[in-house]
Amino acid sequence: MSDRTFSYMSTDWLQGHEVFIEKFMEHADVRFFKKGEFLFRQNENLNELFLILKGTVESFFESESGKQKITSIIRRGMLVGMAGLNDYEGHHTLRCRTAVIAGVMPKEAVYEWDSAMLLALIQMQTRKIRATYIQMMNQSSQTIETRILNFLLEAGLNEDEPGPVEIPVSIEFSKQEIANIISSTRERVNQIMNDLEKRRIIQTEGKEIRFYPSKVRNLLTLK
DSSP states (O other): OOOOSSOSEEOOTTTTOHHHHHHHHHTOEEEEEOTTOEEEOTTSOOOEEEEEEESOEEEEEEOTTOOEEEEEEEOTTOEEOGGGGGTOOOOOEEEESSOEEEEEEEGGGGGGOOHHHHHHHHHHHHHHHHHHHHHHHHHTTSOHHHHHHHHHHHHTGGGOOOOSSOOOEEEEOOHHHHHHHHTOOHHHHHHHHHHHHHTTSEEEETTEEEEOHHHHHHHHTTO
16 A cells, blocks of 8 residues: 655645744735746745745746756645745745735744744744655655656645545646656656556546546555
8 A cells, every 4th residue: 555654745834833823924914826926936035934825836946948847836834935044045936836825924024933933933844854754765665656646646635525426636737747746757657647547547638637536546555
């Protein structure tokens, strides 16, 4: 059976720190971002922290030739922009993959946080580091197909709501994006997804991928 103790998607590291979120929002402005808008761009000065309240953001690196490589998908509960606290400019670009609602606060406000807020911040970062390590260890022992199936379930998590009748989930990711996120190649991902489509596990149309979560889960139990 597949190990689901790690995540390909950046998830809610602040779970259990509701007081942190409340205090953060006391000094933050709520902003609405349209799909395709940027929270910040690669190598620019970061003067604000963003707490993602709703929606999905993609982090990508852009080479000198202009080629973009998605490195992670960020969801609700993530605090981003912390690289600006030490004036680090080697960060990636963050672009809204969907409409996004975020709490935005000047980075200078961090210097006025009490010990409880700072401790929650450290714990959040520790969770992130640990999860990244677990992901790397698990990926080394998993097949590419297992990585793809795990990713599909996570990417469709917000839409996979329980109900009397299961309906298919629809997500939008290119094969190159999936390859970048699961550390594979586009050619290999394309080969496996074509096979999954022949086996009627998924249906694809351009970047759209449709599937029944139960079919994906059932296949994972055989791994």
